[in-house]
Structure formats: C-alpha cells, structure tokens
Amino acid sequence: MSNKDREVILSIKHVDISFDTGHKKKFVAVKDANFDIYKGETFALVGESGSGKTTLGRAILRINPCSAGEIIFEGKRISGKISKAEDRNVIRNIQMIFQDPAASLNERATIDYCVSEGLYNFHLYENEADRSAKVDKALNDVGLLPEHKSRYPHEFSGGQRQRVGIARAMIMDPKFIVADEPISALDVSIRAQVLNLMNKLKAERNLTYLFIAHDLSVVRFIADRIAVIHHGEIVEIADSETLFKYPIHPYTTALLSTVPMPDPIVERTRTHIVYDPSKLDQSGEEREMRELRPGHFLHCTSKEFAEYEEKIAQMEKEQG
C-alpha cells in the first residue's frame, strides 16, 4: 500500500527539543524530527540510550515542550500552547506504557486504583458498579483476573505488573499509545507474552503504537515502520522489511551488527561494527531527509545520497 493513501494520525513536523543547561548554550536533545505516523501501524523509534528517543515520545504526551516545530494529532496542533479542553483530549487519547513496571505503579495503591485512576480523572463511568465492571474488563483483556484488584503492585511478577501498566493505558480507550521500552526490564520469557499481548490489543482495537526500543531484534518482530535515531537526529526511516533487507545508513548497520544471534557458530564469525560519524561526508553541507526509494528516507548530504544510491542499487542487484 502506498503511504500516500493512508490516514495520518500523528505528524511530527520539524520538531526540535532542547533543555536549558544553566549555561548559555542549550542542550539540543532532538533535532529536526520530521515524520508521520499512520493510523493502525506500529511505528518504532530505535536508538541507543541518550539518543533522544524517549524525549521525543514524551513530547507527544506534552511532557517535554518543543522548542521548534509542531506536533499534529488528528489534524490539530497539540504542541505549544493549546486550550485546556484540547489538553484533556490529548491526555485522554494518547496514553503511555512505561519501561519499568515496578517504578511506574504507585506501590501504595491497589491495582483497582492504579487501573481506574484515569477513569476517576475523566469521570468516564456512570456509577461505582460501572467503574468496577470496566476495571474487570480491562484486567481480563490483559490476561489478569478481577480478583487481583485488591492486591498491591509488589505482589505481582514483573510480567504481570507490566500487564497492569498496559491495562491502565487501555482502559482509557486511547487512539494512540507511546510504549517506551515496555519490555526492556522484563525477562526473555515474559517479553514474548507482553509483545503478543500488545499485538493482540492493537489488532482488536485498531490502535496505533509508537514503540520506543533499543533492540532491533524485538523491533523486527513488532514494527511496521522503523525510524533509527542517533544523537537526536533521525538517520533512516523505512518500513520494517525494507530496513532489514536494505539497511543503508552506517549507524543502522552498526545497530544491526550488535544484535546477538542465538547461534555459537555464527556468533564466532560475526563482527560488531562500531559506528564512526567521522567517516561521513565532512564537507559541511547541511544534512536533510532525502527519499532514496519510496518510503525509505535517509538523513544525508547530496554527496552521501549519491553513495547510498549506489549502495542500494548494488544490494538490489545482488538480492534480485
């Protein structure tokens, strides 16, 4: 399907996010991020720690202000100053799943309260029985039992706690979910459960995810499109299949090479590529997003673009 025919749910337009450092110079965490997220897809943002991926996710939720550019959600601007009603609309429709389920749940509140907090804030229930039924349903949907309601977060295992985190996001019936490394803090066996659950809920409710991760092996499994971010700059955007088939940007290949493979024989011969930005074009020309193939964007200068063009043509020839 051509991307042009698809409905854009969220659009990030030339967004910069910077932080005051106490000195004159500001720290720019995200530079000129510019992409669209289509309705019903899982869009992954991949990069190492400190690359600005979480900062960008938080900007969508209006936690971090943008210093330039704007964020459009369903045709309306949601960055910068907006009316109170608009603000509530954003909070209601964009929910977040956090990385560490132990740290993101109030340990002195019961699961019942943790899950229904959003309902209380927005009075999304008619009476106590209705609220209770909604919580039961939300817990059921994520594979927990209604009798878990009276328990406290510490009484759950890591995977169950993350399900509570998902339930409290889902109960708001959001349209868009920012999942910030939802499985990084979990054991491998539980990771699979949470990933499957997220996929299932997405299919059932036509949700859109922004999935933030550092691990390409996980992203390959869950994402439809992927943006690779390095030091606050998005360096490559492509749909998942293309990115794995034709990884072009040197940072993307470096990331790919660090994915550990479950095979001792293969691992012995694999080399880990270390990304070296000094090998890029140093002519001083401003880099911009350029479309190499339909839907496949690279952040590069015109000279690099010519090199990438050669590289992808070569790859296409080899792979048929």
Add this chain to the structure above:
Amino acid sequence: MQTKNVIISAKDVEVKFRVRDKYLTAIRNVSLDLYEGETFAIVGESGSGKSVFTKTFTGMLESNGRISGGSVMFHGQDLTKLKKDKEWEGIRGAKISTVFQDPMTSLDPIRTIGSQITEVIEKHQKISKSEAKKQAIDIMERVGIPNAADRFDEYPFQYSGGMRQRIVIAIALSCHPEILICDEPTTALDVTIQAQIIKLIRDLQKELGFTTLYITHDLGVVANVADRVGVMYGGQIIEYGTVEEIFFEPQHPYTWALLSALPQIGEKGKELYYITGTPPSLFNKIKGDAFAPRNEHALKIDFEEEPPFFKVSDTHYAKTWLLDPRAPKVEKPEAICNLHEKIQKMTEKGGAFHVE
C-alpha cells in the same frame, strides 16, 4: 578445554532463606565444576536462583540466607565453612570477584572513580598510594577508558552507563582474580554497549587468563560468550553442556522454551512463543520435575518423581524424564529445529541480520 583443571567445585549445594518464619529453599542440590580458563554461563528466569547460587562462591548471601548443605571446594578449602568476613578477605575480591548488574548502584556516587579502584588495590596488596594509583590507571586503560589519567579524579555521574560498567570491571579485575563472576553485566545497558562490554570481558579473559562465570537471563547473549552453558530452573541446574550442545541439541523442554521465546527467531505476523504460567513457589517442597506444570510435553511421572540427570554425551547432561528409554519420543519445537541453518540464513546476504 584441553587442560580440564577443575578450579572450583560445588557439590550438592543447598541454600535456604528464612522469610517471615518460613523457610524457602532457593537452591536445591546444585553441583557444578568450573574448569580453569573457561567461560561458563548460567541461564535462567528471574527467581531461578542463578544469582543466589553464585553468591555462595563469595559468601555474599543476604543475612537471612544460609548454606544448609553441600560444599564448595576452592583450592582445597571448603568455602561453605567460612563464616566471618575476616576469613573471606583473602578470597572475595582477591581470588573471586563479581561484576554486578547495575553500575550505578555498585559504584559509590560521592567518591571519585580513582579512589574506588585504588581502595581495592590497597586493601589486597600491600603497596604505596602512588603505586596503587599507577596500577589503577593501568587497569582503567585496559578496560578502554580514554584519557584514564585525566578521568581518574572524576565522579561516577560524569561517566556514561557503558563507561561505568567498564569501571566496575576494572575494580573487579584490579587484584587479578582467578574467577570473575559476571552477574547480568549487560542487562542494564543497551545493545550497542552490551556488545562492547561482552567483547571487553572476552578480550581481558584471553589476556589475563581468568575463569568467567556468566549469569544472564538472555540465551541470545550466551552464544557469544560461553564455552559451556548451564540452564537453571526452580533452584536447580536442569541441563548443561557445551554451548553448541545447548543451542543445537537441547534436551530439556525448558531449554526448548527459552530458545523458542527469543524474538530473533520469531516470525513476524505470527505469535511469538512464550512460556505459560509462573515459576514454582520455592516455599513448598517441589514434587517431581519443577517445570512440569508449565510443560506441554510433561509426562505423568514428571509430577511424581524428580528426574535424575541423563547422560547425552560426555559433556552434556539433562534432567528430564524424556530421556528415559521408556519415555515416548517427543521432538523439540519446530521453531528451534535446524537452528544453525535458520540463523545462518538470517545473517547471510539478503537475511534480516546481514551486515556488510
């Protein structure tokens, strides 16, 4: 393993914790021989007892835990008999040291990096301050800290996560230990740094010749680091063998499950395999095979009697009734059959994880 000198030997170790007037058996009769110079990886879910087991090697069990049975022989000395910190001094940090998971919590935030490294050197080797500093800078350079001399007086917060973990490794290696225990050293780090830290540990091992005991929950990492692998579940090692045997000819259904759950081998659009249920409660006595309630291949006997270790090869043993000659033949799951061919395809030209 040409030499096959056993450096440390644990026999039937049992560890109990006293929790709210009840006893929890965290380790149930685990035996393990480590050979000199090898890397042995222990793999298991949280709560399987992998950390607790290795803590018996350094006497670092929490105060409510005790070793209630078995022995750990190291240079002719039974480590389970050591009680006081004074008795541990010559071993912990000097001969056996540990790299912990989270470098932010294992370093003191209000002391300089340099003082934290020299502290260990001065404690274990009787040398002058300036000599200790020289050694510290030398080890910092070895673990890959650029401008080590300049960064000697910096604080942990001035270091990145990966650099901090390098410092923790430097501290652990500062007294040239014979055994290095790495307790999930890369779990708190992201993949790019993880690859670097794993490589660093391997390079240092080649250079300094210590034995590594590597603890992790991620089988994906193990392929890269280990010579031999032990899989732990419910306080027991349930299968061990060379790294090739564990990946290509796994025998225990739990090992199958761990391998199948790796997202690397998951197919897009299909459900990723996962292990149902939760690990067993260690408060109760476990009857039969601890994994049986979560095991789709469980036999009747799995619920009744604990399986013994069955020999698969000279180096490969598994604790499952499926290996009994009377057991029905059960094939390992489709997803992990021909694993090598599959992974090879993924990393070849045109595969998802191929890199030029």
